[in-house]
Amino acid sequence: xxxxxxxxxxxxxxxxxxxxxxxxxxxxxxxxxxxxxxxxxxxxxxxxxxxxxxxxxxxxxxxxxxxxxxxxxxxxxxxxxxxxxxxxxxxxxxxxxxxxxxxxxxxxxxxxxxxxxxxxxxxxxxxxxxxxxxxxxxxxxxxxxxx
Amino acid sequence: xxxxxxxxxxxxxxxxxxxxxxxxxxxxxxxxxxxxxxxxxxxxxxxxxxxxxxxxxxxxxxxxxxxxxxxxxxxxxxxxxxxxxxxxxxxxxxxxxxxxxxxxxxxxxxxxxxxxxxxxxxxxxxxxxxxxxxxxxxxxxxxxxxx
DNA sequence: GTTTAAACGCAACAATATTACAATTAACTA
DNA sequence: TAGTTAATTGTAATATTGTTGCGTTTAAAC
Numbered sequence: 526x527x528x529x530x531x532x533x534x535x536x537x538x539x540x541x542x543x544x545x546x547x548x549x550x551x552x553x554x555x556x557x558x559x560x561x562x563x564x565x566x567x568x569x570x571x572x573x574x575x576x577x578x579x580x581x582x583x584x585x586x587x588x589x590x591x592x593x594x595x596x597x598x599x600x601x602x603x604x605x606x607x608x609x610x611x612x613x614x615x616x617x618x619x620x621x622x623x624x625x626x627x628x629x630x631x632x633x634x635x636x637x638x639x640x641x642x643x644x645x646x647x648x649x650x651x652x653x654x655x656x657x658x659x660x661x662x663x664x665x666x667x668x669x670x671x672x
Numbered sequence: 673x674x675x676x677x678x679x680x681x682x683x684x685x686x687x688x689x690x691x692x693x694x695x696x697x698x699x700x701x702x703x704x705x706x707x708x709x710x711x712x713x714x715x716x717x718x719x720x721x722x723x724x725x726x727x728x729x730x731x732x733x734x735x736x737x738x739x740x741x742x743x744x745x746x747x748x749x750x751x752x753x754x755x756x757x758x759x760x761x762x763x764x765x766x767x768x769x770x771x772x773x774x775x776x777x778x779x780x781x782x783x784x785x786x787x788x789x790x791x792x793x794x795x796x797x798x799x800x801x802x803x804x805x806x807x808x809x810x811x812x813x814x815x816x817x818x819x
Numbered sequence: 820g821t822t823t824a825a826a827c828g829c830a831a832c833a834a835t836a837t838t839a840c841a842a843t844t845a846a847c848t849a
Numbered sequence: 850t851a852g853t854t855a856a857t858t859g860t861a862a863t864a865t866t867g868t869t870g871c872g873t874t875t876a877a878a879c
Contacts, residue, residue: 545845545856566835577859582836584857602745604835625797634797642789644804649811650772650781657791658803664796692825692876713866724828729867731826751866 542591549576553584554593554608563597563605563624563633597633599626600660605633621655627663629670634663689738696723700731701740701755710744710752710771710780744780746773747807752780768802774810776817781810 535554536546544550552573557564569581585606588594594606623639626632641655662670682701683693691697699720704711716728732753735741741753770786773779788802809817 547845547857549858570835578835579837579860580858587857598745598749602749602751604749623791623793625793625799628800636794636797639791639793642791644770644786644789644806646770646772646786646806647783649814650783650806651809651814652772652806653775653808654806656805658805659791659793659797659799659801661800662798667796667798694826694876696827717866725866726829726868727827734826 538593542593544587544591549573549580550584550588552576553581553588557594557606557608561634563607563635565599565631565633566604566606569606597624597635597656599631599633600628601631607633607635610635610637623657623659625663626658626660627666628660629662629666632663685740689740691734691738696720696727697731697735699723700728700735704741704753704755708781710754710782712746712778712780713751713753716753744771744782744803746778746780747775748778754780754782757782757784770804770806772810773805773807774813775807776809776813779810 532551532555535551535558538554539546539550553569556569556572566581566585569585570578573581585594585596589596589606592609595609597605597607599605621641623636623641625634625636627634639657641657644652644655646652679698679702682698682705685701686693686697700716703716703719713728713732716732717725720728732741732743736743736753739756742756744752744754746752768788770783770788772781772783774781786804788804791799791802793799
């Protein structure tokens with residue numbers, strides 16, 4: 526989100542999850558919070574090119590495990606990461622919102638306010654989580670498309 | 673589906689889409705139709721290990737383009753492929769059904785009968801396609817889980 | 820049967836992800 | 850505040866997944 530979150534928020538977040546406050550981690554958090562879309566792995570890697578790739582992967586998987594971020598694959602199967610808004614705890618995500626993937630700018634939007642309708646599955650299936658994906662044009666790109 | 677589809681069905685399918693009838697293509701079709709779940713790329717590759725990897729990729733993308741199969745990424749971002757049931761034409765898929773990813777056996781089920789409920793997006797978003805994912809235990813694995 | 824465009828196989832490469840281990844450092848403690 | 854230690858990072862090597870270019874083969878049309 527565009528809201529300005531300060532470093533001590535992130536530091537706090539890390540300690541709450543028993544993670545050491547390190548420069549790479551704080552930078553990842555700060556970058557993600559500065560965007561209103563999810564961040565793709567390639568994007569992360571090129572922006573943080575001075576941080577080792579392996580370190581990035583480890584930061585991402587640690588954050589995901591702790592419920593700080595969630596991973597979402599876009600239409601091309603590319604991993605995108607976004608901060609969890611609400612109360613995701615360790616190992617239990619609650620990111621059942623809608624993910625919108627713009628076919629033009631490729632951005633992935635987390636539409637947290639969209640509640641998923643109740644879904645009934647055939648007998649035998651025991652769902653634990655739902656995710657709804659939509660693809661199409663995001664507000665910015667649909668404006669441009671009108672010309 | 674478990675229904676027994678015969679080779680001439682597939683041959684017909686290929687000619688209808690102006691694709692040459694070749695052994696690799698027929699084998700891919702036959703394998704996919706013999707399963708009631710989507711087939712992952714790694715799975716395809718290991719079962720068809722005598723077909724070149726590149727050929728497989730090309731077959732899959734040709735089929736997808738023609739609307740014969742559709743690609744779906746599972747929870748791990750692995751590509752899975754399944755035959756399109758209905759009337760998908762070239763470049764226009766209509767696979768807006770529910771994909772169920774079992775967290776235990778990792779299988780991806782296409783639940784074609786599940787219709788997606790209508791979704792209203794925030795202003796500005798112009799959706800062109802929806803996909804709903806669910807994860808949890810499939811019938812087989814939920815049975816075993818009871819023990 | 821000949822011809823030809825489509826499809827295949829091979830080789831090389833690019834991108835993405837994982838593992839093992841040594842070096843560093845944040846956090847704790849004395 | 851220095852010393853200790855476990856967590857984290859960096860490096861190297863490797864695995865997996867996907868792409869591109871090109872020569873060879875083959876299905877399909879004549």
